[in-house]
Amino acid sequence: MLYFGDFDPSGNEMLEAMKTTLKDELGVDGLQFKRIALLKDDIFTYKLPNNPDALKRTDTRAKKHLEAYGELAVELDALRPDVLEKKIQDAIENKITDVKAYNAEVGLFRKEQAELEQVKNRVIEMVL
DSSP states (O other), X not given: OEEEOOBSHHHHHHHHHHHHIIIIITOXXXXXXXXXXXXXXXHHHTTXXXXXXXXXXXXXXXXXXXXXXXXXXXXXXXXXXXXXHHHHHHHHXXXXXXXXXXXXXXXXXXXXXXXXXXXXXXXXXXXX
């Protein structure tokens, strides 16, 4: 499971909370988890704006975050869309072990999508 979230107390704890919920409450086990964004390095690499207001000091997780990162807090939507898209694409492609099988699935998906579009258009024509 790839995770993208804010770099703030809640965002940094969300992945662990998701793991716990999936395992303990939903019985889903054996998944691999990886945080893709926002990472501390992303903030400096892309010169993202710090937003100390995102710390919400009343949040029970704020103390841990302040100790680890100071007042550094940035929202995911500060990342340019093209950079986020590239991070998503790279993260997915890095997990694909059989590129040939993946490309075959993409081709099949596109073929089925085109067929569904044709059926949809025929139905619309019959209704109108």
